[in-house]
Amino acid sequence: MSIASTNLRAARSLPWGILGLGALALACAPFFALGLQSLGAAWSTPEYSHGPLIPLISLYLFARELRHAPAHSSPQHTRWQGVVVIIAALAVAAFGDLAQIPDIVTYALIGWLMGVVLLVMGWQAGRLHWKPVLHLIFMLPLPQILYWKLTIALQLISSELGVALVRAFDIPVYLSGNVIDLGVYKLQVAEACSGLRYLFPILSFSYLFGILYRGPFWHKAVLFAMAAPLTVGLNSLRIGVVAILVNSYGIGQAEGFLHVFEGWVIFGAAIAILSLTAVGLQRLTPNPRPLSEALDLNYTRFAPELRRLTQIAPSRALIVALGLAALASAAWLALPRPEALSPARSDFSTFPRSIEGWQGEMRALEPQTVQVLGATDYLNAVYASPDRSAAVNLFVAWYADQTGGAGIHSPEVCLPVGGWEVSNFGPRSLTLPHRASFAVNRAVITKGLNRQLVYYWFDERGVAMINDWRAKLSVIVDGVTRGRTDGALIRYVTPIGPGENVSVADARLTQFIAHSLPGLGAYVPD
Numbered sequence: 001m002s003i004a005s006t007n008l009r010a011a012r013s014l015p016w017g018i019l020g021l022g023a024l025a026l027a028c029a030p031f032f033a034l035g036l037q038s039l040g041a042a043w044s045t046p047e048y049s050h051g052p053l054i055p056l057i058s059l060y061l062f063a064r065e066l067r068h069a070p071a072h073s074s075p076q077h078t079r080w081q082g083v084v085v086i087i088a089a090l091a092v093a094a095f096g097d098l099a100q101i102p103d104i105v106t107y108a109l110i111g112w113l114m115g116v117v118l119l120v121m122g123w124q125a126g127r128l129h130w131k132p133v134l135h136l137i138f139m140l141p142l143p144q145i146l147y148w149k150l151t152i153a154l155q156l157i158s159s160e161l162g163v164a165l166v167r168a169f170d171i172p173v174y175l176s177g178n179v180i181d182l183g184v185y186k187l188q189v190a191e192a193c194s195g196l197r198y199l200f201p202i203l204s205f206s207y208l209f210g211i212l213y214r215g216p217f218w219h220k221a222v223l224f225a226m227a228a229p230l231t232v233g234l235n236s237l238r239i240g241v242v243a244i245l246v247n248s249y250g251i252g253q254a255e256g257f258l259h260v261f262e263g264w265v266i267f268g269a270a271i272a273i274l275s276l277t278a279v280g281l282q283r284l285t286p287n288p289r290p291l292s293e294a295l296d297l298n299y300t301r302f303a304p305e306l307r308r309l310t311q312i313a314p315s316r317a318l319i320v321a322l323g324l325a326a327l328a329s330a331a332w333l334a335l336p337r338p339e340a341l342s343p344a345r346s347d348f349s350t351f352p353r354s355i356e357g358w359q360g361e362m363r364a365l366e367p368q369t370v371q372v373l374g375a376t377d378y379l380n381a382v383y384a385s386p387d388r389s390a391a392v393n394l395f396v397a398w399y400a401d402q403t404g405g406a407g408i409h410s411p412e413v414c415l416p417v418g419g420w421e422v423s424n425f426g427p428r429s430l431t432l433p434h435r436a437s438f439a440v441n442r443a444v445i446t447k448g449l450n451r452q453l454v455y456y457w458f459d460e461r462g463v464a465m466i467n468d469w470r471a472k473l474s475v476i477v478d479g480v481t482r483g484r485t486d487g488a489l490i491r492y493v494t495p496i497g498p499g500e501n502v503s504v505a506d507a508r509l510t511q512f513i514a515h516s517l518p519g520l521g522a523y524v525p526d
Helices: 002-013 016-043 053-068 080-099 102-121 123-139 144-168 196-212 217-225 227-249 256-282 303-309 316-334 367-373 411-418 468-481 502-522
Strands: 174-176 179-181 186-188 358-362 377-384 392-399 421-432 435-447 450-460 463-465 487-495
Touching: 016 080, 016 102, 016 316, 053 123, 053 196, 080 102, 080 123, 080 316, 080 468, 102 123, 102 316, 123 196, 144 174, 144 179, 144 227, 144 468, 186 227, 196 217, 196 227, 196 256, 217 227, 217 256, 227 256, 358 502, 392 502, 421 502, 435 463, 435 502, 450 468, 450 502, 463 468, 487 502
Parallel strands: none
Antiparallel strands: 174 179, 179 186, 358 377, 377 392, 392 487, 421 435, 435 450, 450 463, 450 487
16 A cells, blocks of 8 residues: 555656656657758858857746746646647648748747747746747748848948948959959958858847846847847958958968958957947936946856746646647648659750750859859850850759758849849840740849840749749749749840940840740750
């Protein structure tokens, strides 16, 4: 009898609440596997190498907030909102899995974590802990289309400001896109120098700074809003200083340890400027405090909060959430997946060199360009016709899968990086003998005395699109409905000769498109 009583007491002493949460996490894991895998890949890149630190900082913020949370359990009836949020997050994650878009899955994971907080603490107490959960956003990679648009914008801004600093030292310099020409040396402000690798850590730090800061809300807003312009300004300063050092001491100043060291200097300078700003904001208050008191850093007790994890009480809401998650996971694993289709196509190496009298020359891209492009296969050819003075460049980048890190880069944002000025940009309708009218993007680009006419569009599984956002949305829809996420960028370029009317170049491009486009069907499948 005493043995049975001992076993009963031992069973009752088990932390059933935390065990139930562990079981809930395991039941939901299949929905988030794709997102977690993409996070691991993103964190291995320089731009997101800070990612593993973000959950630790969020855990620290959450533990600090628990100091003020009531020790008693919330009423059972206030926990059902957590069940609703968890199920909604699983639905969003399932959609992301079907579309094979890891970004959707990772954002759903943050929603799921908020649902767990509400499930454990109840609505009244749990909703107050949104700040540590929201901080987790800084560990996620940007959606690819936003990443490239932001990268290129930051490259151009940083280049302009960096060159302005160089000119302030009376050093002759010429800027063409993101290439800084010092005469003897040329520096390219590449993607790695755009400032993104500093932007996300500084944003995270300023968010943390705002939470710890003791002061009015508008003070916190100022500290957070400073992060982006501060990053751009310091990165521009870094680029300008590198250019000045290269001009004085040689190209070695732009490489190796010094290049990395300057990055750490930027981050340290950002922390110092934020701290000085906080001191300045304090002086605007009636009773200013030193920085050591303005920041709530007096917290070292984690043991009491960690012990509270073992005191999580099981609830009906937790049992229901676990049951629903287990059923959903079982159904999800048993659900037949539409196999990702790999459409049959020909390799661009076999693309015709001769098209209706136009003779083509295939040209390989630079290895660095190929790496940034990230295409599965590409065609870059220049076609000339004996009866025409100007040639036509045909470029096609085909992607077997546009859901991961690879994807189409719009020339609209890429051309300025190469120093081209874009004018007369807008849609144009093409009417060809072999197909119905369709719209293309048309632009006149200029660099120095050179002018070129550009037509381009996105071929998304047989549908021509001119808007990159619509193209990305079609990838999500077709990934779910058709199991296909392939697509291509098709671009035609021809030079505009001195004194040549643009309408002549339009006619030249239209004629060559009419001749060459039918043959692309074997290489860019519908």
